[in-house]
Amino acid sequence: MKAESILRLKNLQVRLRVKNGWVYAVDGVNLSINAGEIFALVGESGCGKSMTAMAITRLLPTNASMMEGSELWLDDIPLHQLSEYEMKKIRSKKIGFIFQDPMASLNPVLTIGEQIIEAIAYESNHKLKYTEMREQAYTLLSQVRIPDPKRIFKEYPHQLSGGMKQRVVIAMALAKKPDLLIADEPTTALDVTTQAQVLHLIQSLNQMHHMAILLITHDLGVVSQMADKVAVMYAGHIIEQSSAETFFVQTLHPYSQKLLKALPEKTNKNESLAVIPGQVPSLNKPFSLCRFKSRCSVQFKACEESMPNWLMLDNKQQVRCHWYDTELLKKYPKNFRIDQFKKEEMTVSIDENLYEPAMDEKPFIELSGFKVYYPIRKGIFKRTVGHVRAVDGIALSLHEGQTLALVGESGCGKTSVGKAIIRLTEPEGKFIFDGIDFLRLSGSRLRKKRADMQMIFQDPFSSMNPKMRVHDILEEGMLSLKVGSNKQEREDRINVLLEQVGLMPEMKWRYPFEFSGGQRQRIAIARALSVGPKLIVCDEPTSALDVSVQAQILNLLKNLQYELGMSYLFITHNLNVVRYIAHHVAVMYLGKIVEYGTVDKVLNQPKHPYTQALIDAIPSISHAQKGFQPPKGEIPSALNPPQGCHFAPRCPHKMSICESAYPGEYNPDHKQMVRCYLYENEAIAEKTNGQSV
Structure with missing residues (x-):
């Protein structure tokens, strides 16, 4: 019988041999991902997220090794026991991988079509004819919403934009019809609208194919809009795990709370952003105490004495922190409880307001x-x-x-x-x-x-x-x-x-x-x-x-x-x-x-449809509903821009005049300039009133 969990990691440990010993890059990670589920793994650079992904695919660096006792299960297949020959078959058929830099995972001397066909050939054991594989490639390119698949099929990677290259990588991953898709920082270097298009595509494919997705990212806005479950990783192991909905309402671990407080959208612009003092500790030795201790503002006596346990709370949240260990807290005075932790944490990292310089009359x-x-x-x-x-x-x-x-x-x-x-x-x-x-x-x-x-x-x-x-x-x-x-x-x-x-x-x-x-x-x-x-x-x-x-x-x-x-x-x-x-x-x-215009005017009361599209595409932890609203289409070529308003081919409010001449400048309230024919009538009315006066 097929296991409910597509992927299960048990006590995953990865060590890297370095000049002076070992680095404990991944140290006792346990997690499971179900079919149709998007599981987000978040944390700072160097915490072990990508190393965990490489361990799952058995593509570890030459100086890295998985330690005895580590278990990796894909369905009922023990990946940790497979030979490289057997593992190659698994990678070619059951696991898709989207890398952070699409150009690094595409061959610059092969056309897009040749690279997709190579993936299809592996999946089909080379049993299909070329014409059949080509038609499948066209279908895959259409599925990832690439316009004119037959033209893109013949082009080389350098001829495509960053967002298009990332879609090609997704198409190659889908060619395997994988049970598990690993997306390692798939949108880090992309602009907000291209990111929204790629993430919307991944969401759609997740629903269409009911595949399990491991999403590795440090963008909590993306996690909020994409994930079903969230695990926070720090210094080689997981310190908090819960459903995404619960995580953003009731974050538990002090590290997770500080990550949320460091977001610009959660901070008044006249205050300093909350920062986490210090650095992630070196992983060149085993730990006997909490790994976040040296950077934590709410540590207490127990933090100096023992390693926190992995705790399961009543609402199914899991956390590794002494503040949630009710048995441990009984050893301390009655007023020393979780309420005190929350009260103290609310006042941590509050900085004085920063001076906002006044605007001179003459521009610099x-x-x-x-x-x-x-x-x-x-x-x-x-x-x-x-x-x-x-x-x-x-x-x-x-x-x-x-x-x-x-x-x-x-x-x-x-x-x-x-x-x-x-x-x-x-x-x-x-x-x-x-x-x-x-x-x-x-x-x-x-x-x-x-x-x-x-x-x-x-x-x-x-x-x-x-x-x-x-x-x-x-x-x-x-x-x-x-x-x-x-x-x-x-x-x-x-x-x-x-x-x-x-x-x-x-x-x-x-x-x-x-x-x-x-x-x-x-x-x-x-x-x-x-x-x-x-x-x-x-x-x-x-x-x-x-x-x-x-x-x-x-x-x-x-x-x-x-x-x-x-x-x-x-x-x-x-x-x-x-x-x-x-x-x-x-x-x-x-x-x-x-x-x-001023930031408050443009971002809170956007006038141009393009500005509105940019704002709608922002991944935010404040959005009530999951999902993205990316603008349709791709940005045209600057070599041959559209006649009239350049945004007209993508604009939901396009009028016939938009395709004939570029709009002039309109100033709806004198603090905000916009180039859009939607405001032409307002500008005419304003001029008429001015003349009548």
């Missing part, structure tokens, strides 16, 4: 008619045959000491704006920076002014020279722009910079690979600060970070703005982060600004 930065066109060259002589209009005549302003958020889907031109502002690419139009026409500067005048603006890139590791120590990385910009009159002055400045971003000065002698992702981003911020800028362009600085590390970086940026009076152009697709950190927001679509 003004863009008008700002364009970035990339030439398309073909033929032997590389003649220009067209242009990609990445940024197409936008107008923006930013006041000193404030933050302007630039949001939109991937490919809309956000990063091109950031690079053009600091002259990494050459724009056209008008750009006034601190009273100077910045686009007219050249040579030594431009070089001198470059110190006033810097950029923080999305991936800090790839933006640093791996062969240089942090000291040299920070000093490089100062030497280039002649900041600091002598070596000692630069040395002192480096020490102060590291302390400003929350790192110890002695860390300057380390290399980038010796730091965590959050620490590397702090180094990138220190490098940007090293030359004393007035403006920092932040290009997706928190997109790949855990919620706890994201909170630290956002707090740091806010504090630095308060202390140094800097301005930020904050490029992101995370609207919850925008709501927390920004003063104004500009919504960008296919090279143009479609809506602009």
